[in-house]
Amino acid sequence: MPATAQETRGTINGTVQDATGPIPGATVKVTNVDTNQTQTLVTNSSGYFEAPLLQAGQYKAVVEMPGFKTTTQNNLTL
Secondary structure, eight states: OOOOOOOOEEEEEEEOEETTEEOTTOEEEEEETTTOOEEEEEOOTTSEEEEEEEESSEEEEEEEOTTSOOEEEEEEEO
């Protein structure tokens, strides 16, 4: 009988944009609140970012871009 496995990791992704549209080149830091491990990402030409294969837990995402206010999204649960 074949065995199946359950994946215990997840992905946080999104698009960084303002009123004028997507923001390419923004830095996104995704941090596990419990372990303080951080992945630093940069948005692509469409403003998209993806942090794959994250362990289950609580995360926050901080977005920074010169000329823009820094924004933080808390309470991201995987």
